[in-house]
Amino acid sequence: MAVVKLRVVRGTPETGRKVAEYEVPYREGMSVLDAVLWVRVNRDPALAARYSCRSANACKECSAQIDGKVGYMCSTKARPDSTIELAPVGGRDWIRDLVTELD
Numbered sequence: 453m454a455v456v457k458l459r460v461v462r463g464t465p466e467t468g469r470k471v472a473e474y475e476v477p478y479r480e481g482m483s484v485l486d487a488v489l490w491v492r493v494n495r496d497p498a499l500a501a502r503y504s505c506r507s508a509n510a511c512k513e514c515s516a517q518i519d520g521k522v523g524y525m526c527s528t529k530a531r532p533d534s535t536i537e538l539a540p541v542g543g544r545d546w547i548r549d550l551v552t553e554l555d
């Protein structure tokens with residue numbers, strides 16, 4: 453079965469950053485946000501990520517650094533058998549895990 457490996461920055465300004473790794477079963481058409489939400493349901497409900505609309509950049513809340521570039525997790529497709537690096541967007545106040553203050 454194909455998997456998507458996520459390497460996700462975890463922590464808060466108080467605890468500092470750590471990277472956690474998760475293996476997510478790949479599903480056809482899966483977005484990076486879908487993979488993050490799978491981790492929340494199946495591995496760690498405490499993984500913090502902000503989103504509302506879950507599709508096509510409508511709310512613009514799910515931005516993150518995805519493989520080093522700022523993008524929207526809901527509109528970025530996960531590829532089978534790939535590793536995706538996720539980090540909070542730089543240049544904004546960091547709150548927890550993938551969540552920053554919004555601009």
Ligand code: FES
Pocket residue numbers: 502503504505506507508509510511512513514515524525526527
């Ligand atoms: S969840 Fe709304 S833009 Fe991604």
